[in-house]
Amino acid sequence: MIIKKFTGETMREAMNKVKESLGSDAIILKSEKVAQGGIFDFSDTKHLYEVTAAVDNTPIPSFEQKKFENMQERNKQSVIKDKKFNKEIFNNEKPQSKDFIEEIEKSFKVMDLKNDLSKIDKKLDHMSNHIKYNEMPNLPDSLVPFYIRLxxxxxxxxxxxxxxxxxYMNFKGDDFLDDSLINDAVYSEIEKRLSVESLEDRSDFAGPQVIAFVGPTGVGKTTTLAKMAFNKTIFGKKKVALITADTYRIAAVEQLKTYSKITNIPLEVIYKxxxxxxxxxxxxSYDYILIDTAGRSQKNVEQMAELKKIMYEGKVQDICLVLSANTRDRDLDDIIKRFSSVGYNRIIYTKLDETTTYGSLLNIYEQCKIPLSYITYGQNVPEDIREVDxxxxxxxxxYPEKIKM
Incomplete structure (x- = not known):
């Protein structure tokens, strides 16, 4: 097979050269518009039409013949869609149509326009992400997906x-091409900004370990306390007792009384x-005493003062601030700041099943520097609670889409 390239200032000129050199049996393999100075000529120069054609001068086996004919037909159709015009070019008896050549030239212009539009679409998409996500200047492309995920x-x-x-500061060269390496680095950076600790075992101290649950209304303090008290993986065979100061909600007291009867864990209700x-x-004589408190508005000074008094009178060793995952970030910030006067030293994050975004887990620690001890998800007692790392x-x-609760 003989393969040659032909150029001309017009498509007609290039096609004439094909016919003169290879004859009417020539097969068009490729046609494109190229810069006169080559692909690396970026000056504003005139373009040429380049046609790659071939002619076969050897017999083709029968099996290969069909493949060759199929390739021939596809290549013809990619350049010339109308079979009637196709015959005009490859048949010496029929003259080439000026209108047809002009149509071909127009098709090249359309192809060029489509390529330009595709490049513009990609550029606009990049600019859109830059505006939408307020991306950092000069952020390498390989980091952008992780930036957007966060x-x-x-x-x-x-x-x-x-x-x-x-x-960015720790990576070099080809490091930015390794998605797995970037993924591990992002994990590492997140983990460096967290503190995750379970409740400290203070069994070597005299007397029971007293743990209180505080937080605003509706975050799930009572349910969380019940999950911890009745979950054998948390306290094992240690003896646990309950105290509730949440007498503002009849349902809360009744809920704990029901759990207490079922599990034979003693409960004491206090009003002051x-x-x-x-x-x-x-x-x-018990190992652990868990104290449930009423939901308190962080903006109510009197309620916060009463809560601090309960912590003082109860000689509480661990104060767990219970926060809900479906609370707005601005409200979480306010709760964290105002409840700090109570002296909490643990965070429990609830209702993870009611949201699809979990960035606040990282934001919370960044703000208060208090370790996360447990997360809860769902209403099943005592199952829907666990420690995390x-x-x-x-x-x-x-990857919240991969989380199964």
Whole structure:
């Protein structure tokens, strides 16, 4: 097979050269418009039409003949859609149509326009992401998907930029081409910004370990307390007793009374902070005493003062601030700040099944520097609670669609 390239200022000129050199049996393999100075000529020069054609001068086996004919037909159709015009070009007896050649030239212009539009679409998409996600200047393309994932998961802009900057500063050359390496680096950066600790075992101290649950209304304090009290993986065979100060909600007291009867875990109801001391004395032989408190508005000074008094009278060792995953970020910030006066030293994050974004898990620690101890999801007691580690939190933030609760 003989393969040659022919150029001309017009398609007609290039096709004439094909016929003169290879004859009417020539097969058009490729046709395109090229810069006169070659592909690396970026000056504003005139373009030429380049046609790659072939003619076969050897017999083709029968099996290969069909393949060759199919290729021939496809290549003809890609350049010339109308079979009638196809005959005009490849048949010496019929003259070439000026209108046809002009039509071919127009088709090249359309192809060029489509290519230009495709490039513009990609550029606009990149610009759209830049505006939508407020991307960092000069952020490598390979980091952009991770930046967007963190952004869409609710990670704060400051933390997100800090993570990207640390990776950018520590990576070199081909590191940016390895998605697996970038993924591991993002996990590592998230985990460095977290503290995850279960409740400290204070069994070596004299007396029971007292744990209180505080937080605003509706975050699931009572249900969380019940999950912990009745879950054998948390306290094992240790003796647990309950105290509730949440007498503002009849349902809360009744809920704990029901659980208490089912599990034979004792429950004491108090109505004033001063009554907590007698309850502690009553449960002095127990390993753990869990205190449920009423939901409190962080903006109500009197309620916060009463809550602090309960913590003081109860000599509470671990105060768990219970936060709901479906709370808005701005409200979470306010709750974290105002409840700090109570002196909480643990975070429990609830209702993860009611949201699809988990960036606040990272934002919370960045703000208060208090470790996360447990997460809860669903209403099943005692099943829907567990401890987490940094890897778990990273999975929630980066790949929430893969999380199974």
């Amino acid at each position: 952004k869409e998961s609710g990670v704060s802009e400051r933390i997100n930029k800090d993570i990207m900057m640390h990776i 902070p001063e009554q907590i001391r007698s309850a502690l004395i009553k449960f002095d 940094g890897r778990d939190v990273s999975n929630f933030i980066l």
